[in-house]
């Protein structure tokens with residue numbers, strides 16, 4: 048038994064073994080894996096083994112592509128059979144909406160560099176002869192997908208890790224994790240204690256329990272997942288794998304027979320009150336009643352299945368998550384990392400995931416943008432098992448469904464309500480949800496003022512309302528009031544706060560009290576980790592405002608860098624303050640009528656903050672904008688929220704004030720070229736690439752994180768560019784390919800229709816050689832390439848005259 052190691056990985060499934068393999072491969076030999084039973088005795092041994100690569104985002108897909116790259120060569124490298132079969136995969140469309148989805152995915156694949164081709168139903172059948180073509184409109188064929196033997200893969204990874212000096216301890220159960228002063232010190236096992244710097248929780252469905260040992264909440268929810276295996280019946284051996292999302296089923300060949308599984312509409316959670324401590328090398332009892340609808344669907348697509356002899360109905364638990372993505376990365380306890388919740392993609396993902404985790408642990412940042420998978424994305428509501436279960440059930444049951452852009456999840460709502468909620472309901476708010484908050488997308492009461500003829504074509508017009516254009520116009524022409532209470536608000540307090548923030552932020556934030564700074568927080572590679580505003584409230588107090596969904600993430604990033612001397616405190620004050628944004632040319636007139644504070648440009652300039660009274664309501668007013676108009680964000684203690692909303696609405700009545708929602712903000716910000724973190728700018732993009740160099744102060748007295756890397760990256764080879772499409776009604780959804788002379792040169796980050804400029808706008812990273820205004824490009828939208836042009840940005844008010852008026 049080892050008593051000391053640099054890293055202890057807990058869990059000997061495919062996830063843990065891949066992390067161990069990569070840590071060793073990248074040069075860390077002093078690494079140990081601890082498994083309570085035998086390797087591959089958790090979810091891994093009963094996996095169906097399909098490896099598909101195409102996911103909805105670049106980084107997720109890249110991770111899967113890295114898996115395939117590893118799986119191709121692993122067998123040879125470690126001299127152990129993995130069963131890798133690069134047979135390709137077929138995804139069928141048997142409804143019009145799924146056909147459109149395939150066209151969209153084909154476009155993504157082009158930008159991700161995946162060899163995916165659309166084929167006819169008959170071509171698909173040639174590749175997968177037992178399928179029926181009935182109702183099939185077409186298929187996508189991805190040639191480099193495949194399948195393998197999950198247990199063999201795990202053993203091969205373990206062998207590769209051992210060959211490089213890693214240690215594997217089986218039959219060793221982790222019983223405790225020692226945390227002192229917020230940092231991991233050791234792992235307790237039933238065979239003794241192992242001192243270590245880093246613990247990785249790769250416990251699969253037990254990740255929640257292992258996390259609890261370190262007081263870290265890991266919201267995985269085990270779900271039972273089933274597939275049948277048939278007796279060999281002479282089927283072709285190397286058929287591609289097959290998915291039919293309309294029928295909710297998937298298939299692969301198995302020694303001349305078939306494996307067929309799927310995602311039921313009535314999923315079955317497992318072990319919610321704790322997974323039995325001896326649940327290893329075990330399956331659940333076959334549940335034919337639950338599987339029957341899937342089996343029927345499977346026989347519709349593969350009629351021969353009805354006659355096939357079923358060898359086994361495999362029913363095994365797998366770790367799912369409330370949003371269907373992996374849970375990866377560090378936690379609020381220093382040195383405690385999580386790699387779990389693989390949502391039935393753990394075999395496909397592990398090769399790339401292990402590499403990403405190892406790079407992250409060794410180098411301090413992952414090689415890819417990990418926002419969607421980041422362990423810090425879940426809010427405190429996910430500590431409720433019931434809430435996490437509700438969400439996970441919805442995600443599982445709708446896994447294969449087409450989700451139109453703007454699709455909103457319904458389970459567990461409403462949860463977090465802003466104080467003016469009833470007023471918003473009264474105005475016919477159409478609500479969306481983010482971070483548990485109910486947020487207005489648009490108001491039905493504004494529909495009549497909008498123009499239905501502006502509905503975007505196709506998918507972009509599915510979840511849309513004429514009210515969006517009406518609210519946009521009101522904001523540009525008179526004024527609009529937006530409830531932004533859900534914004535995440537953090538406070539950084541203490542004698543060391545100014546110095547700490549100067550070290551974290553690329554912009555200068557240690558300015559006189561009452562000043563607002565817009566800034567990025569970079570990682571050591573110069574990528575943008577956070578994008579937010581910092582307001583100095585007093586000498587030793589700063590207020591950070593960041594996106595609704597980013598609060599936990601940004602808080603964690605700041606917390607991870609806090610000085611050890613206790614001179615800085617961090618606090619999430621989101622729930623304490625309501626926030627309303629009053630923006631538009633009439634906003635000063637409206638607000639001035641409610642306050643004695645002089646709101647003139649001289650007395651209350653752009654990017655400053657003041658404590659003011661609005662009627663009887665005490666507010667912190669920030670003169671900032673995310674729409675490119677004159678205006679203020681007003682923060683008041685939550686209990687004053689309704690009164691503030693009422694006062695502003697009443698005073699604005701005669702000035703043409705309209706309530707507005709987030710869809711209008713999106714269109715307004717696009718015209719003004721304001722970036723959104725997570726899509727336009729990510730941890731893999733530098734501020735210079737994102738066109739945010741104006742907010743970077745290289746000459747600050749206090750060097751900030753990422754400065755060294757940015758010094759070398761001042762002249763980027765690619766940049767975020769603004770495009771306008773030739774067709775105004777054709778609107779991008781994100782991740783569309785951009786071509787120049789038929790060559791793929793970039794992909795769209797975000798876009799939409801600008802109701803003032805009357806153009807369809809798209810942002811995309813393009814090589815420096817293609818950035819010149821007037822450059823003609825083409826954007827691939829649902830299989831069609833639409834002409835577009837690179838234009839100078841921003842499209843609206845480039846001199847900032849309205850913002851500073």
Ligand SMILES: Cc1cc2nc3c(=O)[nH]c(=O)nc-3n(C[C@H](O)[C@H](O)[C@H](O)COP(=O)(O)OP(=O)(O)OC[C@H]3O[C@@H](n4cnc5c(N)ncnc54)[C@H](O)[C@@H]3O)c2cc1C
Nearest residue numbers: 058060062083089090091094095097221251392393394395
């Ligand atoms: C029926 C089914 C079909 C699937 N099909 C596919 C597929 O086709 N393609 C795909 O990509 N994925 C598929 N999956 C998902 C895939 O199998 C999983 O994502 C993957 O195996 C998870 O690996 P893991 O290492 O995270 O977890 P596990 O394999 O469960 O490993 C976790 C390990 O942690 C150990 N452990 C727990 N507690 C402790 C402790 N206290 N101390 C020490 N060790 C501990 C356990 O013993 C276990 O061995 C499927 C899953 C199921 C259930």
